[in-house]
Amino acid sequence: MDLHDYKDVAENYDLYLQSMYRVFDKHENFQEFYLDLARKYGQGGVVDIACGTGAVLLYLAQNGIEIDGSDISEEMCKVAAQKAANLDLDLKIYPADMTKFSSGRKYSLAIIARSGFMHLPSQELQIAALRNIREQLLPNGILTFNSFDPWPPIQAAQMNVGPEDFRFDCEYINSNGNKEMIYNAISYDPYSQQMSGNWKFVEYNDKGEVIAERLRPLMMRQTYRSEIRLLAELCGFEIIDIYRGYKGDKEDLNDISSARDFDSNIIWIMRRKD
Numbered sequence: 001m002d003l004h005d006y007k008d009v010a011e012n013y014d015l016y017l018q019s020m021y022r023v024f025d026k027h028e029n030f031q032e033f034y035l036d037l038a039r040k041y042g043q044g045g046v047v048d049i050a051c052g053t054g055a056v057l058l059y060l061a062q063n064g065i066e067i068d069g070s071d072i073s074e075e076m077c078k079v080a081a082q083k084a085a086n087l088d089l090d091l092k093i094y095p096a097d098m099t100k101f102s103s104g105r106k107y108s109l110a111i112i113a114r115s116g117f118m119h120l121p122s123q124e125l126q127i128a129a130l131r132n133i134r135e136q137l138l139p140n141g142i143l144t145f146n147s148f149d150p151w152p153p154i155q156a157a158q159m160n161v162g163p164e165d166f167r168f169d170c171e172y173i174n175s176n177g178n179k180e181m182i183y184n185a186i187s188y189d190p191y192s193q194q195m196s197g198n199w200k201f202v203e204y205n206d207k208g209e210v211i212a213e214r215l216r217p218l219m220m221r222q223t224y225r226s227e228i229r230l231l232a233e234l235c236g237f238e239i240i241d242i243y244r245g246y247k248g249d250k251e252d253l254n255d256i257s258s259a260r261d262f263d264s265n266i267i268w269i270m271r272r273k274d
């Protein structure tokens, strides 16, 4: 079980993200970015993999893109389906692991937005996902996903985080209408490149008393640019563009050095090689 498999997390996801990204939004402009990609590459159909509660799926569907969704978490799929119904959108949303997902049709564009790929905890599963997604694409189909450049000073700090070293992240009003604080204790293992630990959700009543405390586990893998280049090659993809952030800034495709900037959000665009 991971964070997003829990009903309470799925039901609060949109609410706490608004607050989490209020100060510094590393995903600013992401919906427009994916809409542009869909208009460019999505003529044969689009699939939003790890669609979560549908931030990309619904935005693209509302803008006339033919799109299906999929997520490993049934709870996230349920929230996305309810939001689609509220918007009168008739969408197919498949609960499935991206290492195995297949809807029985092919797409010209597969999108994994806002860190879904980073939730694959091992290189074996990354390879399984890339190979499977390749099979779900039409010839020359496009896959896009993002990764955050691993940043050594943060890794070093996280190596010393213990299971009880909770750090305040954000405060928001949850789906019960109550104030809720989110803390996290996430540690980094340099051997597996995994970040793992718990998020703690602390819910208060209107008298300021704690009425619930929930621990939800999180596991993500940090992946270096050099690895992603090799993974793409191994799994039958050619990298055609690399963006830093969603505002159109392109990285040099031929520059194979690793990260130079703090925690850059890198968006990979790769084409299925046939």
Ligand SMILES: C[S@@+](CC[C@H](N)C(=O)[O-])C[C@H]1O[C@@H](n2cnc3c(N)ncnc32)[C@H](O)[C@@H]1O
Pocket: 004, 005, 049, 050, 051, 052, 053, 054, 055, 056, 070, 071, 072, 073, 076, 096, 097, 098, 099, 112, 113, 114, 115, 116, 119, 120
């Ligand atoms: C940070 S959320 C992003 C959701 C959505 N793309 C967005 O932009 O809001 C990551 C999502 O990846 C999903 N996920 C994690 N591992 C997955 C897997 N192996 N296959 C499919 N989805 C997965 C989680 O359930 C979660 O909904």
